[in-house]
Amino acid sequence: MRRRAGVGAIQKQRLEQEKYREKGSEIQENQFQQMSKQLEVFRENLEEFASKHKSEIKKNAQFRRQFQEMCAAIGVDPLASGKGFWFTVVPIGKGKWLVQSVPGELNLDQTLVLQKASTLGTAWVSTSILTQDLSWNDTRAENALNHMVKEGLAWVDTQDPKETLYWFPSMFAECVSASEDAVSTK
Amino acid sequence: MAEVVWPWQYNFPPFFTIQPHAETRAKQLEAWQQLIAIYLKSNKQSTMDIREASNSPLFNNTSINRKLSPESILTILEDMAKSGKAAPVDKSKNVWEIYWHSLDEWGNMIYNWANINGMNNTVCTLFELREGENSVGEEFHGLDMNVLIKALKSLEMKGKCELMEFDDNQGVKFF
Numbered sequence: 001m002r003r004r005a006g007v008g009a010i011q012k013q014r015l016e017q018e019k020y021r022e023k024g025s026e027i028q029e030n031q032f033q034q035m036s037k038q039l040e041v042f043r044e045n046l047e048e049f050a051s052k053h054k055s056e057i058k059k060n061a062q063f064r065r066q067f068q069e070m071c072a073a074i075g076v077d078p079l080a081s082g083k084g085f086w087f088t089v090v091p092i093g094k095g096k097w098l099v100q101s102v103p104g105e106l107n108l109d110q111t112l113v114l115q116k117a118s119t120l121g122t123a124w125v126s127t128s129i130l131t132q133d134l135s136w137n138d139t140r141a142e143n144a145l146n147h148m149v150k151e152g153l154a155w156v157d158t159q160d161p162k163e164t165l166y167w168f169p170s171m172f173a174e175c176v177s178a179s180e181d182a183v184s185t186k
Numbered sequence: 187m188a189e190v191v192w193p194w195q196y197n198f199p200p201f202f203t204i205q206p207h208a209e210t211r212a213k214q215l216e217a218w219q220q221l222i223a224i225y226l227k228s229n230k231q232s233t234m235d236i237r238e239a240s241n242s243p244l245f246n247n248t249s250i251n252r253k254l255s256p257e258s259i260l261t262i263l264e265d266m267a268k269s270g271k272a273a274p275v276d277k278s279k280n281v282w283e284i285y286w287h288s289l290d291e292w293g294n295m296i297y298n299w300a301n302i303n304g305m306n307n308t309v310c311t312l313f314e315l316r317e318g319e320n321s322v323g324e325e326f327h328g329l330d331m332n333v334l335i336k337a338l339k340s341l342e343m344k345g346k347c348e349l350m351e352f353d354d355n356q357g358v359k360f361f
Contacts, residue, residue, distance in 0.1 A: 124199075152209050155200035159252050167200045174194035 046070065068176060069118075109144040110153075114168065123171040126163050190225050193217065202245075202252035204261055218262045219271065223286040232330035233275065234282050236260060275332075283333060287325070292337035296326055297346055300360040309350065311357045312338075 050057065050067075057064050116133060117125045130141035145166045148154040157165040169175045195201040195217045205211040225244045226232065236256050239245055245254040254262075263282050266272035270288050275281040287295065296315065300306065303320060314320070316334060321327045326334065338358055341347045347360045 149207050149210075152207055155198070155205060155210060155214075156203055157200035157252075158203045159199065165199070167198065169198065172194070172198055174197055178194040 065176075068170070107144075107147075109140065110148055110151075113144050113148065114171075117168055117171055123169075123173070124157070124165045124167045126160075126165050128163060190228050193221060196221065196247060197250055199250050199252050202247070202254050202258075204258045215262055215265045219266055222262070222266075222284060223271075226284050227286045230328050232283055232285070232333045234263075234284055236263070236280050236282065283330070283336075285333065289333075289337045289340045292326060292329070292333065293341035293344075293346075295324070296337065297341055297360060299324055299326075300347075306360050309357045309359045311355050313355065315358070 057067055112134060113125055113130065116130065117123060120129070125145070127138060127141045127145065130136050130144070131138060134141075136144075145154065148166065149156055153170075154166040154168055157167055195214075201214065201217070205214050222244065226234070236259050239259055240253060240256050245259060247253070260279060263272050263274075263279075263284075266284070267274070270285070272282050272284045275283055285292070299321065300310075310318075312331070312334060316327065316329060316331065326337075329337075335349070335356075338347060338349055342349055345361065347358050350357050350359065
């Protein structure tokens, strides 16, 4: 005779599932917090680094390029300000520095978008690239991209025959070298 | 046609789409204004017909397959008009005058030149100003006649010169 599962067993199973879910989201939450924190620490270090090595960054073209790549990877846009961002690093207290060219916080999705554009080496991404390569749905991709447009990080290009492209000046080679020229002639 | 050194933006495809974000658009319009001024200056050109301009290399970068639409050109020119750098000539806003120097600047430039050359209180024709030997090498040499007259009128308002007509000719007397 086949034994039917009793009410108690079902409840026990449901309870376990709930516990798993709770634990799962707890772990996820922890990971997210840790990651955000790491990113924050890294950014702080980057800012401190920029202020310490200001003259070296200005003098050495190769060093400057590496530094800019690093900035792009973490989502700090050294070109957000026309003057170049090492000029806008201002002291706000004992050993604390404020980088004014960072327009608001970059969330994780935006960082992933920048990383994608950086890996592709195209200086642009599109909704279809994000949905295909990152397995995002349309809404997630559009939200991230629209947000970056609103923050002044991305430029919209509607003249591609297939779809709207989102361009990042900080990754566009000619723009980067133009700003290098501007810095080195100062 | 003189060679134009294109800024990096000219090869940046979204430069040819008017940007939706206000701050980005402000940067974009500023860069377009500079480029338009450089381009027209090197061609000694002061008027532009939007209907034809779309095909000019200035607004049409064939190497990246991007062009500025007539509506977008109008947006930029209307922005320039706000700061006195351009003005529509016809009511339908198809033809525009572009002042790569403001009318005031043109006026002062001509006035200084007249001063240095001891032309105060003498009358010279507008032809002399635009095409005379004395003004060769000056920025206003060959300047569009309508723009020249407007510049002199702004100078006249300040009491620094007087425009006059004689025979079939127009002239100006500097004070």
